[in-house]
Amino acid sequence: MAGSSNIGEETDNPVAINATAMVDVIFCLVLFFMCSFHFRELEGKIETWLPKEGGVITGTVEKKLLEDICIVIDWDERTNSASRRLGNRPPAKSDGELITLVLEMSADHEKLGKKDFPVVLDVARKVPWREVVHVMDLCKKEKLERIEFAAPAAKPLVGAR
Amino acid sequence: MGRRGTPRMEENVSPNLIPMIDIMFLMLLFFMLGADMGQRDIEDVALPLAMNVKEDKKAEGKTKDRLTVNILHQLHSETDCVARLNGSACLNEKHWRIAVRGQDLTDPEKLNELLKEEADLRRGTGPDQKSSDRRVMVRADGGAPYGLVQDVMTACAQVGIYQVECGAARPVPDKPVPH
Numbered sequence: 001m002a003g004s005s006n007i008g009e010e011t012d013n014p015v016a017i018n019a020t021a022m023v024d025v026i027f028c029l030v031l032f033f034m035c036s037f038h039f040r041e042l043e044g045k046i047e048t049w050l051p052k053e054g055g056v057i058t059g060t061v062e063k064k065l066l067e068d069i070c071i072v073i074d075w076d077e078r079t080n081s082a083s084r085r086l087g088n089r090p091p092a093k094s095d096g097e098l099i100t101l102v103l104e105m106s107a108d109h110e111k112l113g114k115k116d117f118p119v120v121l122d123v124a125r126k127v128p129w130r131e132v133v134h135v136m137d138l139c140k141k142e143k144l145e146r147i148e149f150a151a152p153a154a155k156p157l158v159g160a161r
Numbered sequence: 162m163g164r165r166g167t168p169r170m171e172e173n174v175s176p177n178l179i180p181m182i183d184i185m186f187l188m189l190l191f192f193m194l195g196a197d198m199g200q201r202d203i204e205d206v207a208l209p210l211a212m213n214v215k216e217d218k219k220a221e222g223k224t225k226d227r228l229t230v231n232i233l234h235q236l237h238s239e240t241d242c243v244a245r246l247n248g249s250a251c252l253n254e255k256h257w258r259i260a261v262r263g264q265d266l267t268d269p270e271k272l273n274e275l276l277k278e279e280a281d282l283r284r285g286t287g288p289d290q291k292s293s294d295r296r297v298m299v300r301a302d303g304g305a306p307y308g309l310v311q312d313v314m315t316a317c318a319q320v321g322i323y324q325v326e327c328g329a330a331r332p333v334p335d336k337p338v339p340h
Contacts, residue, residue, distance in 0.1 A: 019178055022182070023181070026182070027185070029193075030192065033189065036196060037195055037196055043331075044211065044214025044328075044330065045214060045326040045327065045329065046211065046213075047327075048325050123311070125254075125306055126308065127306065127307045128305065128306065129209055129232075129301045129303055129307055129310055133327065133329050136211070136327070141213045149314060151315075
């Protein structure tokens with residue numbers, strides 16, 4: 001019947017191409033690419049800055065009327081969880097409590113006319129990085145853009161602030 | 162007299178392969194174009210999730226003005242890490258490695274050396290000689306201990322690199338952030 005010939009039917013068309021081998025190869029290729037394929041995750045970045053001068057402060061230190069907004073993140077090995085507190089205050093029980101305290105302090109800074117005040121993260125070495133990023137994310141959500149990291153206590157020459 | 166019956170018709174039951182081949186070709190083309198075979202700076206790292214991240218259009222890791230430092234866990238066969246196997250955070254710093262362009266730079270001296278070379282590429286002149294405009298992206302696994310990130314940042318600060326970006330992934334809307 002005219003127009004109904006299929007690939008591989010040698011009876012209808014003596015010069016037909018045998019497509020079976022090609023289909024096999026394409027199957028193998030498709031299988032390979034399907035197995036090796038992974039969708040790219042949407043990646044982003046959180047910008048932070050380190051000191052241009054390596055963190056060493058020379059000369060007189062500015063007298064501070066208000067304490068720095070310093071979020072301390074510790075790791076409790078017994079409970080395998082991070083505890084977060086603002087300065088010397090008791091640990092915050094939730095994200096909301098922590099960020100409320102931070103916003104209260106930032107409001108105090110703004111009352112004194114300070115706009116470019118940093119939020120310092122003082123993190124213990126053992127804290128998983130995701131906990132730190134989570135706190136950074138909370139700060140970014142509240143438009144607290146200037147995030148700094150406290151210098152490691154054991155290495156006084158380097159100040160990551 | 163012979164039997165009379167309906168004439169036998171030979172039915173052609175061979176499948177038509179053309180639409181299948183068309184579809185296979187399309188799938189092949191899609192996967193071939195989607196697969197990334199290029200040399201990349203970025204390692205396979207489970208980035209921490211964050212909602213308020215700036216979209217990083219240079220996340221392919223092929224930028225010339227930025228160095229990507231990856232912090233990733235070593236293979237299970239190399240460490241036999243029980244914590245990782247249980248799905249909890251591995252806080253043993255010896256189980257983690259710092260890699261740049263596929264090169265293992267866990268040794269602080271090697272890391273400092275490379276960062277110094279990179280910082281010198283875009284070092285300022287005059288009074289701004291101490292600082293470098295070279296940017297560093299830290300792509301650390303969400304379970305990596307902060308100490309390793311701190312080491313990288315400390316090394317950056319020592320060589321005058323002050324622009325550090327922290328890699329994070331924006332969560333898929335349906336999936337809640339694990340907190």
